[in-house]
Amino acid sequence: MEAAGIPHIKLENIKKGYNSRSVLEGLNLTIRQGEFVAIVGRSGCGKSTLLRLLAGLEFLDTGSILVDGEEINSLNKNARLMFQDGRLLPWKKVMENVSMGLPRDHRLRALNALERVGLKDRANDWPARLSGGQKQRVALARALVHNPAILLLDEPLGALDALTRLEMQRLVEQLWSEKKFTSILVTHDVEEAVALADRVILIEEGSIKLDQYIPLPRPRQRVHPGFSLLVEEILQHITGPGEGPAFLGNQRKRVY
Amino acid sequence: MDKQGETNAIQTAIPWIIPFLLLAGWQLFASLGAIPARILPAPFDVCKAAVGLLKTGELQDHIMVSLGRAVSGFVIGGSIGFLLGLFNGLSKLSELLFDTSIQMLRTIPHLALIPLVILWFGIDETSKIFMVALGVLFPVYVNTYHGIKSVDKGLIEMGKAYGLRGFYLFKTVIFPGALSSILVGFRFSLGVMWMTLIVAETISAHSGIGYMAMNAREFMQMDVIVLAILLYAFFGKLSDMIAKLLEKRWLNWNR
Numbered sequence: 001m002e003a004a005g006i007p008h009i010k011l012e013n014i015k016k017g018y019n020s021r022s023v024l025e026g027l028n029l030t031i032r033q034g035e036f037v038a039i040v041g042r043s044g045c046g047k048s049t050l051l052r053l054l055a056g057l058e059f060l061d062t063g064s065i066l067v068d069g070e071e072i073n074s075l076n077k078n079a080r081l082m083f084q085d086g087r088l089l090p091w092k093k094v095m096e097n098v099s100m101g102l103p104r105d106h107r108l109r110a111l112n113a114l115e116r117v118g119l120k121d122r123a124n125d126w127p128a129r130l131s132g133g134q135k136q137r138v139a140l141a142r143a144l145v146h147n148p149a150i151l152l153l154d155e156p157l158g159a160l161d162a163l164t165r166l167e168m169q170r171l172v173e174q175l176w177s178e179k180k181f182t183s184i185l186v187t188h189d190v191e192e193a194v195a196l197a198d199r200v201i202l203i204e205e206g207s208i209k210l211d212q213y214i215p216l217p218r219p220r221q222r223v224h225p226g227f228s229l230l231v232e233e234i235l236q237h238i239t240g241p242g243e244g245p246a247f248l249g250n251q252r253k254r255v256y
Numbered sequence: 257m258d259k260q261g262e263t264n265a266i267q268t269a270i271p272w273i274i275p276f277l278l279l280a281g282w283q284l285f286a287s288l289g290a291i292p293a294r295i296l297p298a299p300f301d302v303c304k305a306a307v308g309l310l311k312t313g314e315l316q317d318h319i320m321v322s323l324g325r326a327v328s329g330f331v332i333g334g335s336i337g338f339l340l341g342l343f344n345g346l347s348k349l350s351e352l353l354f355d356t357s358i359q360m361l362r363t364i365p366h367l368a369l370i371p372l373v374i375l376w377f378g379i380d381e382t383s384k385i386f387m388v389a390l391g392v393l394f395p396v397y398v399n400t401y402h403g404i405k406s407v408d409k410g411l412i413e414m415g416k417a418y419g420l421r422g423f424y425l426f427k428t429v430i431f432p433g434a435l436s437s438i439l440v441g442f443r444f445s446l447g448v449m450w451m452t453l454i455v456a457e458t459i460s461a462h463s464g465i466g467y468m469a470m471n472a473r474e475f476m477q478m479d480v481i482v483l484a485i486l487l488y489a490f491f492g493k494l495s496d497m498i499a500k501l502l503e504k505r506w507l508n509w510n511r
Contacts (some may be wrong), residue, residue, distance in 0.1 A: 055417055075419065087414040091432040091509045100428065101418045126509045142418075 008033040008182055009054070009150070014063035016049055023049050025206035026063070034180040040234065041203040047186045051152045052205070054184065055081045067150070079150040080143035082244070084158050086135040088127040088142075095123040098142045106145075113136070113145040117171060129216035133164035137171070144175060153185040157192065169195055173219065190234050194227060196221045202237055210237045297479040302486065305479035314468075319487065322453060322464040325381065326491075329388025330449050334442070337393040340399025341441075345434070348424075355401070362394045367455055379460040384453065391452035392445040399441025403434030436507055443499040450492045 008197060009031040016024040023046040031037055037138045040045045052105060056076035065072045067079075088097045094128060099110035114120045115139040136156055137217060150256070157165045173196055176183050187193050193200045194214055202210035216226050279299055285291050286298030293301065309315035340358065343350040370387065377383035407430050415429040457466020465484050472480035 057413060057417055075416070077419070081414075081417045083410065083414060085410060087410050089411060089429065089432070091435075091507075092428075100415075101420060128509065 002217050005109075006069060008035070010064075010066040011050075012064045012066070013212065014053065014065060015061045016046070016053060016058070017061060023206055024053075025202070029201065029208065031182060031184070034182055036176060036183045036185070036187045036196060036198045038187060038197035038200045039203060040187060040190055040200060040238070041191050042238070045203045046206050047143070047203050048154055051081065051154050051184065051186050054150070055079050055152055065245070076150070078148060079123070079152055080146055080148040081152045081154060082139050082143045082156045083138075086127075086132075086139045088135055090127050092127075093123070094119065094125050094127060094130070094138050097127065097138060098145055100142065110141075110145055113141040116144070116175065117141045123244055131164075133160050133168060136168060138158065140168075140172070144179070147179070147197040148181055150184065153187075155186055155188065158188070165192070170219075172196065177218070189202065190231050190238070191222070192202045194230050194234070195222065200230075200234055202234060204238075210234065291361065293478065294476075295478075297482055301479045302482050305477070305483050309468075309480070309483075318463060318465050318468045322457065322466070323491075324386060325384045325457075325464065326449050326453050329385040329453070330392050330445070332385065333389030333392035334396045334445060336389070337396030337441075337445075338400050338438070340393075341397045341402075341438075342404065345401045345404025346430075358394075358397060362398070366390045366394075367452065370459060374460055379462065384456045384461065384464075387456045388449055391448045395445040395448055396438075396441045399437050399444070400434065403437025403441075404430060406437065407433035408431045436503075436510065439499065439503050439506065443496065443503070446495040446499055447492065450488060450495070454488055 009029075011027055011029040013020070013025055014027050023044075027046075027050070039050065041047045045064060049058065053060060054072070054076060056072050056074055056079070059073065066234070067076065088094075089100070093101065094114070095107070095110060098113055099107060102110060111195070115122055119134060119137055119141065122130065122134065122138075127138065128181055130138065139156065157168050159212060160168060169192060172183075172185075183196075185196060190200075194216075197214055200210070200212045200214060201208055202212070214220075214230060216224060216230070220227060222228075267384060282291070282296075283299045286293070286296065286301075291298075297305075306315060344355050344358075345351070366387065369390070370463035373383045373386055377386060411429050411433060412425070415425050420428055453464075454466055457464040458470055461470075462468040465487050471483050472478075472484070
């Protein structure tokens with residue numbers, strides 16, 4: 001399964017539960033340097049837990065997570081996490097939100113990051129003044145200002161309207177292709193997963209049910225016949241035979 | 257003056273219309289003899305009493321004594337309440353150890369302790385400062401504790417994910433997140449501070465605004481009594497305005 005390239009992130013037989021409820025049950029996954037991986041699955045399938053484990057915000061029951069050969073047993077300093085709800089500090093101006101955690105003399109870096117997401121002119125605004133899409137762009141700048149080797153995206157576009165969503169997808173793809181950080185995107189929008197990822201992974205009942213490479217050329221064309229075929233195929237796996245139509249009829253092709 | 261400025265000026269003026277009319281009406285009816293001076297002296301007479309007391313220096317002394325008690329009691333009680341709220345909000349062990357006891361003590365009306373406090377400390381400064389500190393402690397504690405407990409967990413997690421730890425996490429995320437609740441406690445406790453002081457000074461004191469009023473009662477000096485009441489109202493309003501100003505300043509991101 002593994003093509004050329006060094007395994008960058010290696011998950012081995014990981015198990016994680018809360019109280020008596022088990023969330024991840026013996027999951028194995030290898031991700032290469034610079035790969036864009038999308039993780040899809042129903043709510044509660046453990047996809048967000050997986051991201052939090054990779055970020056080092058939570059810890060495994062058994063198994064191991066290796067990043068560049070080193071086990072994660074505290075906060076993963078190579079990774080930055082972007083949340084669905086942005087989580088900007090409302091009492092800090094946009095600029096201060098982006099430069100949070102940076103040494104004092106790195107204002108310029110923060111400004112550059114804001115420029116990359118097209119919000120340099122909003123540096124001195126309060127986050128409350130921004131639209132939902134702008135907030136997520138600031139959150140993206142805040143994540144990227146640290147030049148992380150791994151960007152973890154926890155449904156960051158889930159709350160945005162359709163147009164802003166497409167814009168953000170383009171922005172994420174563009175920044176990723178410039179910087180070549182490893183990206184792991186958790187989403188419930190299969191179309192988004194196919195549009196962005198090199199590989200779409202479907203998690204069900206705590207383990208991987210499907211690992212689908214997306215061989216389409218970039219930038220991805222949604223009108224490409226291969227595109228909708230792949231979306232349909234992944235959806236088939238999620239819904240299972242017989243349950244399909246209800247989901248396939250849904251224009252946004254979301255899976256809850 | 258442009259239109260915006262004009263609207264602002266009018267909006268600042270409107271709240272003062274009723275107090276002004278009341279004062280004018282009071283003066284008018286008092287001068288007409290409709291309100292006997294024995295019941296309520298005219299505003300003008302109260303002013304005269306104030307000027308007289310200012311000349312002898314008595315008024316300044318009483319005000320300074322009362323302000324000193326209010327401020328020292330507030331600082332002592334407020335600091336203890338704030339620190340306890342901080343520790344109990346941040347540390348599980350501290351919360352388990354102290355919170356229940358503090359909540360039990362909180363249910364005792366602190367003014368009920370006055371007779372006991374007089375026996376402990378006499379009627380000089382210590383008893384007044386103790387009472388004010390005790391009254392201020394609980395509202396500050398409850399709001400600080402609650403404020404820290406209800407800081408958005410998502411923001412704390414975000415801070416940790418971005419490498420903030422210890423004091424830096426507290427300074428950047430937890431304290432600003434709790435600040436609006438802390439300021440509510442601060443403002444509320446300023447009210448408690450004046451109320452406690454009034455009661456304590458009226459019951460037992462040999463200086464201060466409350467003493468001035470009780471002393472005036474012995475000599476039927478209605479104007480001085482009313483002056484004392486107006487002074488309390490003035491300082492109550494003043495401290496509330498300061499608290500509001502701080503809120504506006506520190507919570508400016510909230511608009």
